[in-house]
Amino acid sequence: MSSTWLDQFDLQASLDFCDLLGRRLARDRFPQLVDMSRRDRWQAISTGFEIAAAGEEALRTKFAEMQQVEGAPQDGPQKRFGILYGNLNRYHTGAAYHPFRSILRDHIIATWPIAAGVQVLGEVLPERRLHSVLTAARETGYSPERVRAILAAHGHVPEKCVGKINAWEVFPAGPAMDLLRRVGCGVTVKAVQKALNMTPSQISTLRMSGYLEPSVSGDGHRPLWDLAAAEAFLDKLLLGAVPVAANEPEWGEIGAVALRFRVPPGDIIRMRFEGRLPSIGTRQGIPGYRGIVVRSSEVAPNLVRAPAGHLNMEGFAKRIGLPRPQVRRLVMAGLTPSTILRNPASGAMQHYVSPQDLDAFHARFVTLLTLAEEMDLHWQKLSGPVRKSGLAKFLHEGRDFGQLYERKDVPTGWFQRVHP
Known part of the structure; x- marks a missing residue:
């Protein structure tokens, strides 16, 4: 036998x-x-x-x-x-x-x-080893479709069109633990607007300055926010605020004062957080962010114009189309050159981007905005082709900097294929 x-x-x-x-x-x-x-x-x-x-x-x-x-x-x-x-x-x-x-x-x-x-x-089983899209959705409280889009954007599962059904699309629980925790604690932008009494445009404007960033974001899904962090931001801004009557003309809302001086509202908030804005007030009867007011006379002395032809971090971020925190990390890590000059208002030494520094950046890197400019396209029309091309984002010590790519990684002839 x-x-x-x-x-x-x-x-x-x-x-x-x-x-x-x-x-x-x-x-x-x-x-x-x-x-x-x-x-x-x-x-x-x-x-x-x-x-x-x-x-x-x-x-x-x-x-x-x-x-x-x-x-x-x-x-x-x-x-x-x-x-x-x-x-x-x-x-x-x-x-x-x-x-x-x-x-x-x-x-x-x-x-x-x-x-x-x-x-x-x-x-x-002492701890969960595997999640499925379905169990992750139940744990976070969001729909399987939304959770799958988030997981796919962060590389934990394939997109729905190429993967298994949600119940059998399993992935290691450990590496996704922090992401799922943030998803479970996350709220929609509408919840942030309601809690902080802000308009969508106010949140969008502050995000451009690096404030009220979502805790979960990525391509292919709507972002989520940490409500506790958003409320902590507002509490910090309101620290020491004094009540201000509606008819006191020397005070103005942050957005209105920023518009008057042609600076981002985030610059005024940064002045307050850095101790350069002595006073902050709240309009009686108007809660949250919309009720916050500042004195124009205190804002004006803090306005610093960059040296001729030089960009501060805010200007550099706008020029290349990346969020300010990522741009600051890029500069502080020495991954793109900058010029250190004395701030004439504060006396502190800070980083600026000279025309030569900007040329060096363009020689090494591209962003969705700069690529679009080179190809004479709107950046939104380029977003899909870049994502489908599989062009790898630039990484440094495991962290990415948003939609930033090294020019050498852009395949030869790719420009012509996208925009013949």
């Missing part, structure tokens, strides 16, 4: 395992054991034996087929593997059955989004 993989195990345990596997595979025809004739029972055992005799890999392949073809993870292993799982879990728990229990258990743990604390064939 030829030997098989099963020969290394206890004979009775092997027979029982083949019996249970075969009966589970015959479940559609014979839901109950009493429905099976002796011949049917023998055929079921033979079916189980043919699969098991081929070895562990053949068993894992069959297990995957059983769970993928016949159901979804939310059914649970008991339902998907039926009598095979049930008997190995409740009755066949002795040492002779350990090899078979281990193979099924390892397969389930390696492929199933099992939650922490759940027992699988005698072993309690």
Whole structure:
């Protein structure tokens, strides 16, 4: 008689395992054991034996087929593997059955989004190893479609059009833990507007200066905000605020004062946070951001114009179309040249970008905005082609800087293919 993989195990345990596997595979025809004739029972055992005799890999392949073809993870292993799982879990728990229990258990743990604390064939999972899009959606409270778009944007799962169904699209839970935490705590921009009493344009304008950045953002999905962080921003801005009557003309709303002096509202907020704006007030009866007012007479002395032909960080960010925090990181890391000059108002030394520095940036890097300018296109028309091209964003120490790319990575002739 030829030997098989099963020969290394206890004979009775092997027979029982083949019996249970075969009966589970015959479940559609014979839901109950009493429905099976002796011949049917023998055929079921033979079916189980043919699969098991081929070895562990053949068993894992069959297990995957059983769970993928016949159901979804939310059914649970008991339902998907039926009598095979049930008997190995409740009755066949002795040492002779350990090899078979281990193979099924390892397969389930390696492929199933099992939650922490759940027992699988005698072993309690101390922490979640896998999530599916569906379990992640339930954990965060957002729809599977939205969660999938976020996960895909951050490289944890493929996009829906090329991946599996949400219930079976599994991914390692550990690397996605922080992202899912931020998604679970995240709120929509409308919630931020309501909590801080801001308009959409006010939030958009402050984001250009690096304030009220979303906690979760990326291509292909709407951003989410950390409401606690947004409220902390407002509390910090309101620290020491004094009540101001509606008819006091020397005070003005931040946006109105910024418009008068032709500076971003973020510049005025930065003055306050840096201690260069002595006073801040709140209009009586107007809560939140819309009620905040400043004195124009205190703002004016803080306005610093960059030296002729030089850009400050705000101007540089606008010129190349990147958020100010990413631009500042890029400059402070020395990844693009800058010129250090004394700020005439504060006396502090700070970074500016000279025309020569800007030329050096353009020689090494491109952004969506600068690419669009070179190709005489609107940047929005270029966003899709860049994303589909797979052009890799510039990374430094594992962090990206938004839609920033090294010029050398742009394939030769790509400009002509996109815009012949």
